């Protein structure tokens with residue numbers, strides 16, 4: 001019997017890495033709703049299920065569209081050293097200097113968030129309820145990704161430093177273990193962001209600056225744990241899965257000095273503040289009477305395709321796991 005269990009465990013069932021993990025993207029959008037003013041809460045709270053569920057659509061879309069991957073990250077170290085002054089903050093100036101293909105190859109998350117903000121603002125102006133909710137859910141995803149240090153670093157899964165797996169360790173395993181029971185998401189209120197471009201660039205540069213710490217702390221934690229204590233087999237959805245052990249995750253989290261919790265709180269605050277900023281810039285339209293109609297047939301079809309492609313499991317373009 002014992003031998004049978006070991007054989008089963010030895011299959012090393014593989015779990016694909018997702019940006020911030022599906023669970024955490026959902027949690028970030030969910031908690032952001034509660035930072036909104038009542039005039040917005042009336043629509044957002046009514047649709048909190050949609051905003052939560054569709055927080056992960058951009059990751060699912062990476063299975064359908066090759067161009068989608070670049071929206072989730074920026075390997076900013078490709079452009080020199082901090083504070084990366086050689087990289088223009090304006091997309092047009094950056095294209096002129098480096099070409100659109102180069103920008104696409106190394107990721108465009110700070111620009112894509114501004115595109116999404118414009119789309120969301122337009123949706124508010126037009127009082128298009130379906131688009132307000134769709135773009136709100138999706139911009140929440142990209143903003144959260146920009147807060148992840150390894151989304152701003154070419155060594156995004158520790159592939160250059162023999163730390164493969166660190167991406168999901170930081171953004172999925174640690175929050176899944178500790179967020180619900182130990183972390184605090186009382187964050188205050190959304191604020192108006194006068195210069196969203198400057199805001200998101202500042203966050204991305206913080207992420208880039210923290211990437212070294214993310215990698216160094218894992219090396220330190222690794223040096224302080226016995227190999228046989230580093231991993232554990234845990235049941236997940238009825239299967240035995242090899243994971244970083246809880247003890248190792250706690251050790252890493254302590255060395256990070258609660259960085260993951262801090263970045264998650266900042267993500268929630270930024271998501272709510274971008275939603276709020278779009279609404280203010282659209283002239284604070286009344287949302288009282290907007291109700292989320294059922295999805296159109298075309299939208300139902302699009303979501304069905306997204307889910308099917310995602311279940312097939314082949315990412316087109318950039319993958320956190322590579």
Ligand SMILES: [Zn+2]
Pocket residue numbers: 018019020058059072141145
């Ligand atoms: Zn992502």
